Amino acid sequence: MTHANLMNNYFNPNSVYIEEDFRRLFQMRRHVFKRLLHDVQQVNPYFKQKRDRAGRPDFSPYQKVTIALRMMAYGFLADSMDETHGMSESTCLDTLEQLCDIIFQVYKEEYLREPNQEDLNRVLCKAEDRGFSGIIGPLDCMHWDWKNCPTRWQRGFSGRSRKPIVVLEAVASYNTWI
Template sequence: MTHANLMNNYFDPNSVYIEEDFRRRFWMGSHVFERLPCDVQQVNPYFRQKRNRAGRPSFSPHQKVTVALRMMAYGSPTDSIDETHGMSESTCLDILQEFCDTIVQLYKDEYLREPNQENLNRLLRKAEDRGFPGMILSLDCMHWDWKNCPTEWQ
């Protein structure tokens, strides 16, 4: 039932929520999200939907990816995941560990690498266009005067 609700809310053609809602809740577009369940289950059998000993379907790849992303993006505790997705604490933690390991394995060469000069130039141009010149070496903004910086309020 939780899989059906998830699909009805976000992924079916006439879903309850629109793309803007999806982007706000998942911090990415639905087209980016849709790649994840496909990619992770090709590399890691843990994400493929199987049947449990009672013959019922286990959690779907969409459910597992959703739980992992919610735990990372919002710091959702496993208790709240249990309430909304019906997953035990140990299952949530297993999913998160498998997801992180799989994402690193899948995307490290493309996304989890040091930028080359072309990437650096592109990022510097973007930052400068937004009013933050030279921000590559201070992504935490520690070298930028910011009158509303939370550490300045203390």
């Protein structure tokens, strides 16, 4: 997908896809994508557009971030991006690694931390406004098969199937803070 196609489909004022389509395809709102794009460009020059050795424009920041997010959101393989986006497997993997490092570096203090009392109070207040006092969010759980569970622990981690499992429980707030 060329930069021009990407812009016409998703980012120009009269783009092909409306906001709801964008959110479904990118798993985020357009303004969040643009904030992420701006932040990564400020931190890492890898995400600024350069020219290749022939003097042609290299992949745009929009292309790089889009490909990395699609790999994360949908589990696309890096080698499949060559067919659809014209980006080699090694470039896709490098782009994904660069984006993950930047996300951690830029957002760890705000989003990748345990909530403090102020955060908890804000979430409880928001839930109470919605009629759910005392609830910080919906609880969900997932059962994972534990293939390499040590033999001596298998009995304590066995589920109904008698196979060792681990249960991951998570609470998500109104703004999907897990």
